[in-house]
Amino acid sequence: MSRQQAQKVIVAIITAIAALVVIPTILVIAFIVIQGIGAISWEFLTAMPRNGMREGGIMPAILGTVLLTFGTFIACIPLAIGTAIYLAEYAGENRLTRWVRLAIVNLAGIPSIVYGLFGLGAFVLFLKLGTSILAGSLTLGIMTLPVVISTAEEAILAVPQRFRVVSLSLGATRWQTIRHQVLPHALPGILTGVILGLSRAAGETAPLLFTVAAFYLPDLPASWFDQTMALPYHLYVISTQVPDMPVSIQYGTALVLLLFVLSLTLVAAIVRTRMRRRREW
Amino acid sequence: MPMEPLLSIKNLYFTYEDEIEALRGIDLDIYPHEVFVLFGPSRSGKTTLLRLLNRLSDLKTGCSRQGLIEFKGKNIFAPDVVASDLRRNISMVFAVPSPLPGSIYDNLTYGLRMAGIRDTTVLDEQVVKSLQQAALWDEVKDRLHKSAFTLSGGQQQRLCIARSLALEPEVILLDNPTSGLDPLSTSVVEDSLQELKQHYCIIMVPHSVQQAARIADRAGFMLDGELIEVERGATLFTRPRDQRTEDYITGRFG
Numbered sequence: 001m002s003r004q005q006a007q008k009v010i011v012a013i014i015t016a017i018a019a020l021v022v023i024p025t026i027l028v029i030a031f032i033v034i035q036g037i038g039a040i041s042w043e044f045l046t047a048m049p050r051n052g053m054r055e056g057g058i059m060p061a062i063l064g065t066v067l068l069t070f071g072t073f074i075a076c077i078p079l080a081i082g083t084a085i086y087l088a089e090y091a092g093e094n095r096l097t098r099w100v101r102l103a104i105v106n107l108a109g110i111p112s113i114v115y116g117l118f119g120l121g122a123f124v125l126f127l128k129l130g131t132s133i134l135a136g137s138l139t140l141g142i143m144t145l146p147v148v149i150s151t152a153e154e155a156i157l158a159v160p161q162r163f164r165v166v167s168l169s170l171g172a173t174r175w176q177t178i179r180h181q182v183l184p185h186a187l188p189g190i191l192t193g194v195i196l197g198l199s200r201a202a203g204e205t206a207p208l209l210f211t212v213a214a215f216y217l218p219d220l221p222a223s224w225f226d227q228t229m230a231l232p233y234h235l236y237v238i239s240t241q242v243p244d245m246p247v248s249i250q251y252g253t254a255l256v257l258l259l260f261v262l263s264l265t266l267v268a269a270i271v272r273t274r275m276r277r278r279r280e281w
Numbered sequence: 282m283p284m285e286p287l288l289s290i291k292n293l294y295f296t297y298e299d300e301i302e303a304l305r306g307i308d309l310d311i312y313p314h315e316v317f318v319l320f321g322p323s324r325s326g327k328t329t330l331l332r333l334l335n336r337l338s339d340l341k342t343g344c345s346r347q348g349l350i351e352f353k354g355k356n357i358f359a360p361d362v363v364a365s366d367l368r369r370n371i372s373m374v375f376a377v378p379s380p381l382p383g384s385i386y387d388n389l390t391y392g393l394r395m396a397g398i399r400d401t402t403v404l405d406e407q408v409v410k411s412l413q414q415a416a417l418w419d420e421v422k423d424r425l426h427k428s429a430f431t432l433s434g435g436q437q438q439r440l441c442i443a444r445s446l447a448l449e450p451e452v453i454l455l456d457n458p459t460s461g462l463d464p465l466s467t468s469v470v471e472d473s474l475q476e477l478k479q480h481y482c483i484i485m486v487p488h489s490v491q492q493a494a495r496i497a498d499r500a501g502f503m504l505d506g507e508l509i510e511v512e513r514g515a516t517l518f519t520r521p522r523d524q525r526t527e528d529y530i531t532g533r534f535g
Contacts (some may be wrong), residue, residue, distance in 0.1 A: 069388075162377070162379050163379075163382070165379075166338070166379050167391070168337065169337055169368055169375075170368070170395065171366065171368045171443070172391070173395070182397070
């Protein structure tokens with residue numbers, strides 16, 4: 001076999017392997033869409049569940065997931081971006097930053113059920129927040145920290161160093177330099193990390209188990225201190241805990257969760273490409 | 282010279298993190314309204330010295346320094362000196378043309394805006410004045426709000442010079458500003474320097490010995506972190522005192 005032929009074979013194999021990754025993704029999405037699309041209706045999206053959740057809609061679970069995602073955003077993002085700016089711009093290499101980085105790596109490796117137990121111990125019991133949207137948001141927020149910190153720090157470090165040096169040489173302070181020359185260019189990358197982190201949080205079940213999620217609630221939550229239903233946990237409940245559950249409602253719920261998470265990812269992709277297009281250098 | 286020096290460097294030593302001594306015992310006075318040229322082979326400490334003068338050297342961690350740099354009689358490393366104020370007075374132009382993302386106008390007004398000047402009449406005035414001084418006004422007056430990256434390399438470099446001038450500094454540091462430019466743009470920049478020294482003190486690392494000889498009022502030859510010889514340009518490039526200076530000028534090394 002000549003070198004050129006070998007080259008072609010290798011490329012073909014690698015392409016095939018790459019294509020293999022796409023197949024499960026398409027299969028999962030297609031399967032859920034086909035099975036679940038029949039259940040989707042205006043009532044399904046906007047009504048309370050009825051008859052032991054076997055009929056009616058899943059509106060409380062949708063609302064709960066939206067609230068939890070928003071709460072996670074508030075709990076996580078300022079802290080994460082502040083940390084990323086500190087690590088990338090202010091902190092040198094010292095013992096503190098080594099510890100912070102070690103903590104981030106370890107946070108990323110903790111199983112989500114452990115976050116759930118931590119949330120139960122720290123927020124629900126110790127801080128006496130009870131099982132509440134607040135406790136759930138804080139738990140999800142901490143779980144989301146490492147991915148947002150890492151992506152934000154990478155985005156900040158990717159801004160060319162010469163912009164910082166030029167800005168400083170023109171008499172800008174360090175913070176002015178970060179504010180005017182670093183963050184605007186790092187924003188697309190930071191937003192991508194934020195939205196990917198949030199979409200992961202939106203799909204999590206385990207951290208919600210002991211901190212916020214309710215099996216069934218007749219009323220919508222009235223404050224951040226109430227429990228709520230949430231899509232991932234609701235899906236678990238109706239798939240395993242309720243006898244005689246219509247399959248279409250299970251797949252319908254899965255489809256709604258999938259669409260919610262995918263739409264977040266889509267927003268991230270659109271924001272990123274639009275902002276990248278404006279970039280000049 | 283009878284005048285008070287504007288910048289006075291006294292027994293300056295500087296060592297990088299990797300323990301390499303970049304500067305060894307530099308003593309140098311620089312006066313207003315002169316073009317002072319610092320030349321020598323690469324890695325002789327020219328850029329290091331330039332970056333110390335407006336404390337851009339602060340950005341590197343793990344360095345150590347001894348000795349003094351006085352700007353108008355005051356130690357620039359004194360704790361009450363604010364680096365950003367110092368850099369407005371001692372402005373730097375880099376070897377690579379380095380516009381900031383944004384329009385020509387944004388670039389020119391950046392330093393002033395960061396200094397808290399919001400008055401658009403003041404900003405507009407400085408834009409016109411600095412562009413004229415850098416010999417760029419005629420070429421860009423109709424497209425001030427276009428991206429700075431639409432300019433050619435030579436224009437970008439003159440924009441960077443104008444951007445420094447807009448701050449009305451007292452000293453302009455030019456670190457090999459013509460390195461990436463064609464001969465024509467180089468001569469435009471060199472010519473504008475002669476104008477600029479009426480208003481500013483210019484310290485420049487040149488692209489070549491020839492360029493140094495063309496523009497220097499006074500020149501200093503650096504080698505291995507030491508300042509070998511400082512003289513008026515006319516003298517230094519024709520009758521150097523030190524053998525090493527002569528060897529370098531005549532092209533025997535470097």
